[in-house]
Amino acid sequence: MELNRPPRVRRLSSAATVTARPPRTEAPTLVNGNGAGTVNGAGAMSSFVGARRPARPTVPTIDRMQVDQLSIAYESKLAVKSVSLPIRQGEVLALIGPSGCGKTTLLRSLNRLTELTKTASLTGSITLDGTDITTMEPTALRRRVTMVFQQPNPFPMSVFDNVAYVLRDQAKRRPRRDSLRPQVETALARAGLLDEVADNLDHPALRLSGGQQQRLCIARALAAQPEVLLLDEPCSALDPRSTAVIEDLVVKLREQVAIVIVTHNLQQASRVADHVGFMYLGELVEYASAAALFGSPKQQRTKDYVSGAFG
Amino acid sequence: MTEAMLGGGSDPILPTPPSSPPRARRSAAGSSSTWSLIDRLGLAFAWSLGLLFCAITAAIVIFLAVQGIRFLRPYMLWTNPKVSDTQAGSGGFLDPMLGTFIVSAIAILIAGPVGVGVAVWLSEYARPAGLARAVESTIEMLAGAPTVALALFGVLLFEAPVLGFLSTTSHGVVYGYSFFAAGAILSLVALPYVVSSVREGLQAIPNHVREASYAVGKTKIATIRRVLLPAARPSVITGNMLGIGHVIGDTAIILLLLGDTQTFQGVGHVPLLGILRGTGSTLTSYIFDNAPTGALNQPNKAYAAAFVLLLIVLGLNVIVDVFGRRSKELRWS
Numbered sequence: 058m059e060l061n062r063p064p065r066v067r068r069l070s071s072a073a074t075v076t077a078r079p080p081r082t083e084a085p086t087l088v089n090g091n092g093a094g095t096v097n098g099a100g101a102m103s104s105f106v107g108a109r110r111p112a113r114p115t116v117p118t119i120d121r122m123q124v125d126q127l128s129i130a131y132e133s134k135l136a137v138k139s140v141s142l143p144i145r146q147g148e149v150l151a152l153i154g155p156s157g158c159g160k161t162t163l164l165r166s167l168n169r170l171t172e173l174t175k176t177a178s179l180t181g182s183i184t185l186d187g188t189d190i191t192t193m194e195p196t197a198l199r200r201r202v203t204m205v206f207q208q209p210n211p212f213p214m215s216v217f218d219n220v221a222y223v224l225r226d227q228a229k230r231r232p233r234r235d236s237l238r239p240q241v242e243t244a245l246a247r248a249g250l251l252d253e254v255a256d257n258l259d260h261p262a263l264r265l266s267g268g269q270q271q272r273l274c275i276a277r278a279l280a281a282q283p284e285v286l287l288l289d290e291p292c293s294a295l296d297p298r299s300t301a302v303i304e305d306l307v308v309k310l311r312e313q314v315a316i317v318i319v320t321h322n323l324q325q326a327s328r329v330a331d332h333v334g335f336m337y338l339g340e341l342v343e344y345a346s347a348a349a350l351f352g353s354p355k356q357q358r359t360k361d362y363v364s365g366a367f368g
Numbered sequence: 369m370t371e372a373m374l375g376g377g378s379d380p381i382l383p384t385p386p387s388s389p390p391r392a393r394r395s396a397a398g399s400s401s402t403w404s405l406i407d408r409l410g411l412a413f414a415w416s417l418g419l420l421f422c423a424i425t426a427a428i429v430i431f432l433a434v435q436g437i438r439f440l441r442p443y444m445l446w447t448n449p450k451v452s453d454t455q456a457g458s459g460g461f462l463d464p465m466l467g468t469f470i471v472s473a474i475a476i477l478i479a480g481p482v483g484v485g486v487a488v489w490l491s492e493y494a495r496p497a498g499l500a501r502a503v504e505s506t507i508e509m510l511a512g513a514p515t516v517a518l519a520l521f522g523v524l525l526f527e528a529p530v531l532g533f534l535s536t537t538s539h540g541v542v543y544g545y546s547f548f549a550a551g552a553i554l555s556l557v558a559l560p561y562v563v564s565s566v567r568e569g570l571q572a573i574p575n576h577v578r579e580a581s582y583a584v585g586k587t588k589i590a591t592i593r594r595v596l597l598p599a600a601r602p603s604v605i606t607g608n609m610l611g612i613g614h615v616i617g618d619t620a621i622i623l624l625l626l627g628d629t630q631t632f633q634g635v636g637h638v639p640l641l642g643i644l645r646g647t648g649s650t651l652t653s654y655i656f657d658n659a660p661t662g663a664l665n666q667p668n669k670a671y672a673a674a675f676v677l678l679l680i681v682l683g684l685n686v687i688v689d690v691f692g693r694r695s696k697e698l699r700w701s
Contacts, residue, residue, distance in 0.1 A: 168583060170579060170583060173579065173582065196587055199583055200585035204579075206583075209700070210577045210580045212594075212595050212598075213595075213599040222581075223585075227589075227590040228587075228590035228594050263699070263700075274580065277580075277584060278584060281585060
């Protein structure tokens with residue numbers, strides 16, 4: 058089990074150029090024989106998914122959030138230990154690490170969802186566009202830093218209403234449907250779902266497929282026009298094909314919004330991320346560009362983890 | 369995925385088909401032949417109890433259906449009870465039937481909103497914890513309280529002169545008999561069913577659904593109104609239907625708080641309000657009075673009314689069933 062090859066898996070055919078066509082129309086490639094190998098067991102299946110990822114252009118980056126000396130404790134147990142890192146629009150930041158290493162806690166602290174856990178306490182600072190997030194209204198912050206969860210969780214209403222819910226003020230029913238339509242459709246289009254649901258926006262969201270549900274959740278998160286999009290293992294409940302669709306989407310979206318993705322799947326991290334943070338026991342062991350972290354990790358623990366020695 | 373993992377990432381090992389497929393278990397009886405004697409006796413016991421309960425229920429339903437079909441005549445549904453020595457002359461049970469609808473409507477109009485509110489508070493807020501526990505045990509106590517005890521309390525309450533405007537009053541004496549009084553106390557019967565059903569429905573919603581709503585900047589109250597309660601709608605309906613079912617079947621509260629006039633005896637001259645302030649009867653008190661052991665002893669009418677009552681309750685159960693199934697249909701993983 059080695060990982061000496063460049064982590065950005067090459068494209069299979071030259072036809073798969075940048076963003077031109079939806080990846081689901083491509084023929085699936087089989088696992089074996091393409092030499093894509095595995096990093097560890099969990100990555101075995103999805104390696105072929107990565108093989109289809111088109112090469113990406115580099116995008117100019119804008120600093121959005123800055124995490125500085127952040128520590129988070131549940132009661133007396135430290136879950137995140139003095140983590141500092143930048144979050145930039147124009148790039149995808151992947152947080153990797155074994156279960157319980159604090160990556161989800163770190164992610165949830167970025168829009169203050171950690172505050173919903175009564176026992177959580179937090180030191181250090183997080184800023185969004187230069188403003189300390191603790192000085193903001195949580196509801197205002199969470200519209201600027203939205204989140205998509207591990208399990209697809211559309212609300213039990215129509216596809217349209219799922220997105221419109223975000224656009225309306227709190228529990229209000231106004232503005233009316235017609236005036237929200239363009240915004241709803243834009244959000245669905247950005248999440249790559251509009252083509253599939255356009256003819257029936259009144260379809261109950263819970264009747265969509267898992268992958269469609271997750272893209273609806275992304276559309277919902279994008280509808281608020283956030284600066285930062287947090288993704289907490291967004292593909293772990295999905296099949297490889299839906300995973301590929303969402304990964305392509307993530308890469309595309311990074312131009313308009315800063316993206317932080319927590320993932321267990323190293324292959325996924327190598328496919329979508331520009332920067333990767335490896336966390337272990339609450340510490341940010343290594344933060345580097347994806348190529349550097351997977352290609353030539355500096356820390357021994359990172360090296361062990363990405364080569365599948367533990368985790 | 370497993371194949372690739374087993375193969376260490378190089379050659380996926382195809383699962384070799386087993387030489388002969390394992391034999392499917394035909395039935396519980398087939399497999400139980402290997403059980404110990406005690407287990408087999410236990411199984412037989414469980415089976416016979418199950419059959420026995422089905423038989424008893426079937427007997428009740430069939431008995432009531434046969435008697436009901438024998439004695440129920442369409443005119444009974446639109447004729448009021450009349451005082452008569454013969455069963456042929458004693459009319460039907462229009463007013464008792466309407467009475468049943470009126471008390472259930474009053475009871476559920478109170479118990480529905482209150483029950484949903486209590487359930488939301490218990491499930492989503494429940495602070496301070498001590499108060500939440502107290503509310504919880506109050507609801508449990510209410511569910512376990514004999515309705516006749518609730519009725520006695522109701523008599524005490526509605527005999528108070530302050531509440532005299534709600535019921536039958538004569539020469540300054542408040543009798544405490546009225547549809548209002550009966551409906552209000554019956555709401556206590558329905559309340560625990562509403563609360564527990566709605567609460568269950570809310571708790572079945574995974575936490576990440578709430579968080580998904582917070583994560584797009586929604587407040588807790590907006591989340592409850594627009595996400596949680598709509599998601600729990602089947603449970604709200606189920607709870608209300610269960611509550612109505614128990615309200616319809618209650619007799620003690622009706623006898624003590626509605627009085628025992630067979631037809632509506634309104635109070636005052638305002639049309640609907642007069643009826644609500646006055647006394648009357650429901651199907652249960654009608655059956656009580658007309659049963660072979662009752663004061664009026666018109667058993668044919670009692671059977672016919674009991675059949676109608678049974679049909680109403682069975683109808684409610686069907687609704688509960690449909691919505692119970694629907695609530696399981698659309699779920700998050």
